[in-house]
Amino acid sequence: MREFPKEFFWGSATSAYQVEGDNCNCDWWEWEKKGLLPYHSGQACRHYQLYTQDFDLAKQLNHNAHRFSVEWSRIQPQQDAFNPQEIQHYRDVAIALKSRGLEPVVTLHHFTNPLWFMKAGGWLNRSSPSYFLDFTRKVVEALCDQVNLWVTINEPMVYVYHAYLLGAWPPQQKSFIATRKAIENLMRAHLQAYDCIHRIYEEKKLPPPRVSIAKNMQAFVACQPAFKNSFAAKIRNRIFNFEFIEKLMAKKALDFIGVNYYTRSLVEVKGWGLRHLFLDVCTDNHSQLKRNSLGWDIYPAGLYEVLLSLKKYGKPVFLLENGICTDDDALRGAYIHEHLKCVLQAIQGGVDVNGYLYWSLLDNFEWDKGFAPRFGLIEVDYQTFSRKVRESARQFAGICSRGSLA
Numbered sequence: 446m447r448e449f450p451k452e453f454f455w456g457s458a459t460s461a462y463q464v465e466g467d468n469c470n471c472d473w474w475e476w477e478k479k480g481l482l483p484y485h486s487g488q489a490c491r492h493y494q495l496y497t498q499d500f501d502l503a504k505q506l507n508h509n510a511h512r513f514s515v516e517w518s519r520i521q522p523q524q525d526a527f528n529p530q531e532i533q534h535y536r537d538v539a540i541a542l543k544s545r546g547l548e549p550v551v552t553l554h555h556f557t558n559p560l561w562f563m564k565a566g567g568w569l570n571r572s573s574p575s576y577f578l579d580f581t582r583k584v585v586e587a588l589c590d591q592v593n594l595w596v597t598i599n600e601p602m603v604y605v606y607h608a609y610l611l612g613a614w615p616p617q618q619k620s621f622i623a624t625r626k627a628i629e630n631l632m633r634a635h636l637q638a639y640d641c642i643h644r645i646y647e648e649k650k651l652p653p654p655r656v657s658i659a660k661n662m663q664a665f666v667a668c669q670p671a672f673k674n675s676f677a678a679k680i681r682n683r684i685f686n687f688e689f690i691e692k693l694m695a696k697k698a699l700d701f702i703g704v705n706y707y708t709r710s711l712v713e714v715k716g717w718g719l720r721h722l723f724l725d726v727c728t729d730n731h732s733q734l735k736r737n738s739l740g741w742d743i744y745p746a747g748l749y750e751v752l753l754s755l756k757k758y759g760k761p762v763f764l765l766e767n768g769i770c771t772d773d774d775a776l777r778g779a780y781i782h783e784h785l786k787c788v789l790q791a792i793q794g795g796v797d798v799n800g801y802l803y804w805s806l807l808d809n810f811e812w813d814k815g816f817a818p819r820f821g822l823i824e825v826d827y828q829t830f831s832r833k834v835r836e837s838a839r840q841f842a843g844i845c846s847r848g849s850l851a
């Protein structure tokens with residue numbers, strides 16, 4: 446069988462900070478301004494202004510769904526002030542998608558935080574879930590008649606790992622205690638937001654929403670078959686891939702499982718202690734696999750493994766991100782094809798996968814790596830902001846319209 450289910454979501458994803466431009470009220474902007482990063486997101490792709498054009502292209506490419514995030518710092522620039530124009534902007538974005546036949550999937554938190562929130566202690570503050578709840582309520586009340594699919598938090602473990610453990614992203618902490626605290630608060634934030642979103646739909650007598658997180662999942666592979674490596678791979682798999690999902694499933698707070706999958710992680714423990722157990726990866730050139738332009742292994746089999754490991758939960762799985770940065774567009778086409786093959790295999794294996802969104806619709810600002818990595822189905826010229834549809838996008842468009850692999 447090479448056919449996907451009839452009702453399948455096909456499309457791509459973006460996040461506000463990476464494409465909109467001029468998000469000057471949040472922690473990332475402040476961090477860039479302080480010169481702590483050699484790049485500046487600046488106007489990014491000017492998607493804030495050009496979104497209708499971009500959605501026209503997505504429609505021409507036969508997408509029927511699109512995931513975007515709302516920028517908290519635009520909507521709530523101060524703790525006690527919401528900006529009605531910005532709320533209207535995101536309502537317009539959702540309407541623009543629907544009028545083109547694209548199902549909106551809305552992310553509430555995608556790595557960036559308002560400055561006031563960070564000054565109040567960010568995700569280490571015990572009140573952070575309730576701050577997030579106020580914001581969630583405001584957004585959902587305004588968009589609920591247009592949106593059914595919600596993602597509360599994008600990649601909570603990736604976020605805390607970079608921001609609170611590695612110290613690579615703002616607020617640049619390097620502490621296990623801070624990391625645990627941030628994880629707890631992000632979980633509580635999701636649980637409260639989940640209930641709140643459902644309550645709003647009930648009160649307004651709208652069909653029940655579907656709410657989840659976007660969980661980054663990796664295939665953890667022991668580099669050399671040593672006990673310490675396979676032991677560390679097991680632990681990382683448990684904590685990184687499953688801790689969040691299991692806790693939220695236990696509270697019945699996931700309507701589907703949102704998955705972001707890119708690559709595998711080659712585990713090689715080089716010393717004693719927690720940091721080695723959790724963080725060491727192989728830095729030798731052991732891998733024979735092709736890689737993206739950031740050096741990540743291309744490992745579609747891992748997607749199959751990940752999807753199959755979710756079968757036990759009996760929930761629909763929605764692939765909310767899968768993609769490659771590369772200057773070799775043929776490699777992008779092959780990447781998509783190979784990963785979709787694994788999605789099909791997982792469906793045949795009994796996993797209820799209901800959609801595939803490529804990351805990303807556009808080339809964009811790749812966080813601490815700047816603009817060099819090109820993830821887009823559509824190429825962006827950062828001087829003129831013109832768009833050019835890549836060949837891989839056309840190949841993917843064929844798959845989207847046929848609903849099958851050729």
Ligand code: BGC
Binds near residue numbers: 460
């Ligand atoms: C994130 C995106 C990011 C992409 C590629 C995901 O982890 O959600 O924001 O651009 O991976 O690194």
